[in-house]
Amino acid sequence: MIIVSKYIVPKGYVDITLFPFIFLKSQKFKNDSVLLNHERIHLKQQLELFIVFFYIFYGIEWFIKFIKYRNIYSAYKNISFEREAYTHEKDMDYLKKRSFWMFISYL
Numbered sequence: 001m002i003i004v005s006k007y008i009v010p011k012g013y014v015d016i017t018l019f020p021f022i023f024l025k026s027q028k029f030k031n032d033s034v035l036l037n038h039e040r041i042h043l044k045q046q047l048e049l050f051i052v053f054f055y056i057f058y059g060i061e062w063f064i065k066f067i068k069y070r071n072i073y074s075a076y077k078n079i080s081f082e083r084e085a086y087t088h089e090k091d092m093d094y095l096k097k098r099s100f101w102m103f104i105s106y107l
Helices: 027-031 033-048 052-069 072-077 080-088 102-106
Strands: 002-004 015-018 021-024
Touching: 002 027, 015 033, 021 027, 021 033, 027 033, 033 052, 033 080, 052 072, 052 080, 072 080, 080 102
Parallel strands: 002 021
Antiparallel strands: 015 021
């Protein structure tokens, strides 16, 4: 479900996915198919890890990447979940052919 709310989305971002919702900062992003596909990939990842383990894994991996890169943005871009989503966000059929726990190959 897509919800538009500038109050839930963190500053500096245009969206955030918190299962089962995709929160968008502005109505204009509702028509961005690439952005929505990216977020749907995250929904699938969250389901595969029973939601709570996704957030735990995401936080731990971000922290490790932050130590490695010493940069918040570089840490974010190198998280396995983000690497998978950014790599396939333009492939609108990706979720139909995606293997289970595919994010592991991006570690």
